Amino acid sequence: MSHGRGIIGSVLLAHKTKDETFEGGTLLDKLLLDQIMGQVTKPVRYMGNEYNMVEKDISEFSIRFAFAFPDVYEVGMSHLGMKILYHLINERSDAYCERVFAPWVDMEEKMREAGIPLFSLETKTPVSQFDFVGFTLQYEMSYTNILNMLDLAGIPLLAKDREEEDPFILVGGPCAYNAEPLADFVDLVALGEGEELIGELLDLYRGWKQSGHSRRVFLEKAAKIPGVYVPGFYDITYLEDGQVASVQPNNESAPKRVAKRIVRDMDQVFYPDRMIVPFMDIVHDRIMLELFRGCTRGCRFCQAGMIYRPIRERNMDKLLELAERLVKSTGYEEISLSSLSSSDYSQLEDLVKQLMKRFEHNRVALSLPSLRLDSFEKEFIEEMQKVRKTGLTFAPEAGTQRMRDVINKGVTEEDLVSTVSNAFASGWNGIKLYFMIGLPTETEEDLQGITDMARLVKDCYYQIEKEKRQKGLKITVSTSSFVPKPFTPFQWVPQDTMEQLREKQQLLRGALRIKNVVYNWQDPEVSYLEAVFARGDRRLGNVLLSAWKNGARFDGWSEHFNMDAWMKAFEENNLAPEFYAHRRREKDEVLPWDHIDTGVTKAFLWNQWQMALKGETTPDCRMDCAGCGITRLGEGLC
Amino acid sequence: MRILVEYTREERVKYISHLDLMRCMQRGIRRAGIPIAFSKGFNPHPVMAFASALPVGVTSEGEYMDIELSQPMSLPVFKELLNHALPKGITVREAVVTDEKTPSLMSLIQRADYEVTAEKIDWRKACAAYAYTSEIWVDKKGKKGITTINLKEGVEDIRIDEENPALLHLSMKVGSKGSVKPELVINEILKLSGQTPNPEDLSAFRLSIHRTGLYLFQEGEWITPMALKKD
Numbered sequence: 100m101s102h103g104r105g106i107i108g109s110v111l112l113a114h115k116t117k118d119e120t121f122e123g124g125t126l127l128d129k130l131l132l133d134q135i136m137g138q139v140t141k142p143v144r145y146m147g148n149e150y151n152m153v154e155k156d157i158s159e160f161s162i163r164f165a166f167a168f169p170d171v172y173e174v175g176m177s178h179l180g181m182k183i184l185y186h187l188i189n190e191r192s193d194a195y196c197e198r199v200f201a202p203w204v205d206m207e208e209k210m211r212e213a214g215i216p217l218f219s220l221e222t223k224t225p226v227s228q229f230d231f232v233g234f235t236l237q238y239e240m241s242y243t244n245i246l247n248m249l250d251l252a253g254i255p256l257l258a259k260d261r262e263e264e265d266p267f268i269l270v271g272g273p274c275a276y277n278a279e280p281l282a283d284f285v286d287l288v289a290l291g292e293g294e295e296l297i298g299e300l301l302d303l304y305r306g307w308k309q310s311g312h313s314r315r316v317f318l319e320k321a322a323k324i325p326g327v328y329v330p331g332f333y334d335i336t337y338l339e340d341g342q343v344a345s346v347q348p349n350n351e352s353a354p355k356r357v358a359k360r361i362v363r364d365m366d367q368v369f370y371p372d373r374m375i376v377p378f379m380d381i382v383h384d385r386i387m388l389e390l391f392r393g394c395t396r397g398c399r400f401c402q403a404g405m406i407y408r409p410i411r412e413r414n415m416d417k418l419l420e421l422a423e424r425l426v427k428s429t430g431y432e433e434i435s436l437s438s439l440s441s442s443d444y445s446q447l448e449d450l451v452k453q454l455m456k457r458f459e460h461n462r463v464a465l466s467l468p469s470l471r472l473d474s475f476e477k478e479f480i481e482e483m484q485k486v487r488k489t490g491l492t493f494a495p496e497a498g499t500q501r502m503r504d505v506i507n508k509g510v511t512e513e514d515l516v517s518t519v520s521n522a523f524a525s526g527w528n529g530i531k532l533y534f535m536i537g538l539p540t541e542t543e544e545d546l547q548g549i550t551d552m553a554r555l556v557k558d559c560y561y562q563i564e565k566e567k568r569q570k571g572l573k574i575t576v577s578t579s580s581f582v583p584k585p586f587t588p589f590q591w592v593p594q595d596t597m598e599q600l601r602e603k604q605q606l607l608r609g610a611l612r613i614k615n616v617v618y619n620w621q622d623p624e625v626s627y628l629e630a631v632f633a634r635g636d637r638r639l640g641n642v643l644l645s646a647w648k649n650g651a652r653f654d655g656w657s658e659h660f661n662m663d664a665w666m667k668a669f670e671e672n673n674l675a676p677e678f679y680a681h682r683r684r685e686k687d688e689v690l691p692w693d694h695i696d697t698g699v700t701k702a703f704l705w706n707q708w709q710m711a712l713k714g715e716t717t718p719d720c721r722m723d724c725a726g727c728g729i730t731r732l733g734e735g736l737c
Numbered sequence: 738m739r740i741l742v743e744y745t746r747e748e749r750v751k752y753i754s755h756l757d758l759m760r761c762m763q764r765g766i767r768r769a770g771i772p773i774a775f776s777k778g779f780n781p782h783p784v785m786a787f788a789s790a791l792p793v794g795v796t797s798e799g800e801y802m803d804i805e806l807s808q809p810m811s812l813p814v815f816k817e818l819l820n821h822a823l824p825k826g827i828t829v830r831e832a833v834v835t836d837e838k839t840p841s842l843m844s845l846i847q848r849a850d851y852e853v854t855a856e857k858i859d860w861r862k863a864c865a866a867y868a869y870t871s872e873i874w875v876d877k878k879g880k881k882g883i884t885t886i887n888l889k890e891g892v893e894d895i896r897i898d899e900e901n902p903a904l905l906h907l908s909m910k911v912g913s914k915g916s917v918k919p920e921l922v923i924n925e926i927l928k929l930s931g932q933t934p935n936p937e938d939l940s941a942f943r944l945s946i947h948r949t950g951l952y953l954f955q956e957g958e959w960i961t962p963m964a965l966k967k968d
Binding site: 130134 | 761
């Protein structure tokens with residue numbers, strides 16, 4: 100298969116006679132689609148027509164925007180960013196945003212057999228006919244799905260092969276801050292929060308479409324919009340050892356560094372007052388109420404904590420009003436208070452009480468997906484329990500105080516003891532504990548600390564009088580393998596090798612053989628690849644392409660993950676994955692993402708890394724400004 | 738107050754499962770602000786029950802659900818509020834009040850009628866093959882694994898439309914043990930009559946199955962659940 104039109108392009112031609120045409124182009128053979136939907140698992144994934152789905156009249160002037168999530172429906176529909184941008188774009192009368200998800204493997208097979216290209220859920224329009232296809236990059240292991248979706252759409256995979264009638268491929272989301280491994284495949288990268296940027300981009304497009312100018316002209320103009328990064332306008336040179344030597348713009352429109360966009364006022368910015376209510380059971384099937392953006396904790400491993408700075412809260416009255424409208428418009432029975440560290444919301448207690456008061460009568464439950472140990476009070480637990488019991492999850496992240504100081508996770512053993520004791524006293528009997536292994540400077544003692552904490556939680560349970568505690572204690576300990584991420588203080592750090600990680604898991608498997616304790620772990624292969632692509636450069640584009648051709652897709656799904664396809668791809672392109680995952684970077688090394696500005700300076704990150712090595716902590720930045728540099732992106736940001 | 742609701746499931750929502758449908762109805766009722774009663778106990782849930790599940794991919798103009806209200810409500814208002822709050826493609830046709838003592842719909846329904854249309858299928862051949870075969874044993878996948886059943890025992894009636902030879906009327910028996918999916922019958926009679934679908938050509942048959950209604954047998958005649966209306 101060439102890099103060009105792919106399989107679908109040619110198959111489509113064969114079916115052309117069956118297609119109906121309309122103003123916007125060619126429609127799918129819906130009867131044929133109907134036949135294959137009858138033969139696949141969960142056809143509801145491809146049906147659309149959910150409550151609150153936006154339906155619009157389409158004219159030849161409409162800007163067609165396909166919001167593409169490179170995973171299956173039930174994963175993609177759980178994503179808050181998509182809900183926001185979908186309804187935001189659809190506020191415009193001149194644009195229609197539709198949704199596209201990766202078809203599951205059985206559907207993909209049927210689509211290829213029948214010559215049905217990738218289509219949008221709303222109008223079942225082939226994706227190749229859209230003006231924009233915007234992929235959200237939530238995790239590295241979805242990249243092969245992007246290539247697969249472009250191929251299924253019949254859109255040329257490489258940006259340089261796209262012509263005037265092809266859509267612009269846009270990416271955004273957390274992984275877009277280092278989109279270098281995808282640089283060859285995308286036309287535009289949106290950095291930072293999309294709410295304002297997307298409007299400016301669509302305005303520009305409307306004018307450009309009427310002007311009849313070339314694609315290049317549009318990209319040049321787009322590159323001038325703050326937050327828009329056009330990878331094709333930058334040349335990368337490499338040193339002999341493979342490190343990046345330089346990143347230089349090759350087009351006058353392209354800035355030397357591209358800074359992310361920031362929404363300044365969370366009360367003014369658009370937030371949907373309705374959300375699509377899926378028919379099928381999706382991963383997060385509830386109202387998501389976003390309390391704030393950013394996080395002040397400064398955990399050193401956490402990319403979200405760095406790239407989403409600064410902290411910006413929504414006013415409580417605004418949140419209550421949104422909650423009220425969302426409950427009415429969706430009929431959902433649960434509201435999740437979604438933010439990076441929701442319990443840090445300054446008026447959390449008040450907010451929870453108010454929400455309880457308003458919704459108790461119609462049985463709407465509240466859940467906090469991200470709890471920190473130190474802010475979880477007994478009263479609070481009881482308040483939430485009034486409606487429904489939801490699971491309790493805590494993430495101490497590391498087993499010893501020393502290790503937690505290194506990663507700047509400001510949680511102590513006392514915090515854990517008081518919180519779980521309160522939870523057990525309030526009738527909980529199941530607790531989940533999350534840890535990372537392979538953190539920088541980790542020793543056997545730190546691993547032992549994980550076991551100690553599990554035992555400590557168990558002791559807390561048995562401290563409660565027998566009559567007062569709920570029977571059937573279950574402590575679930577999960578460890579994930581640490582992946583160093585760009586734009587964090589650990590961006591210079593080598594990841595543990597897979598052998599090291601497996602040894603550590605082995606050790607924990609033995610040590611955690613404790614009654615009432617269950618240990619969960621995952622093989623480090625996926626984490627290894629994540630580490631490669633998280634800090635990858637442009638040369639990895641070829642690896643991605645090879646891996647996809649070798650059959651890699653749905654790499655985040657263990658049943659489809661295929662390590663051989665990946666290892667072969669590295670070999671085929673003469674690139675060593677260890678170079679990316681296991682190499683210690685030096686202070687003065689040019690990092691492949693240095694031309695992207697998240698606001699937080701490299702000097703701050705380096706300083707944090709040095710402090711980590713000494714076990715020195717940095718206070719919450721609400722207490723004391725650590726000078727991360729975010730205020731450079733605008734006065735009065737925090 | 739117990740209400741029996743007759744509703745449709747149209748083409749645009751035909752791929753939702755029975756479980757999806759129940760969730761969808763619950764949320765629709767919440768959006769509509771209908772005062773549904775909740776069960777007692779540790780984990781209260783809305784009091785509602787459905788008649789025979791509609792197979793995925795099948796449309797219907799005769800679906801039924803029973804719901805219990807915590808306070809009385811006028812039927813026209815109920816219907817209007819609910820229709821306004823349901824996704825397009827699910828429409829309430831009628832709502833009636835039934836006696837609180839009426840047994841569950843599930844236990845009452847005994848028959849489900851379908852209309853099947855397809856291209857390039859000779860229904861006469863298929864029906865003839867069906868008529869000449871005394872027993873048709875097939876494997877049925879259920880919750881407890883695979884069981885072998887005689888299809889003929891699950892079919893109440895099968896006949897070709899008098900005016901439209903492309904239309905097949907299929908009546909299936911519905912019992913406490915569930916029912917046989919119409920698709921299974923179609924597949925088998927196609928096989929019997931030598932019209933096995935060619936898997937290479939997906940578009941060959943363009944099969945479409947539509948449920949026209951559910952029925953119960955009372956006092957010597959078939960009636961629709963709507964006849965359970967309290968006088």
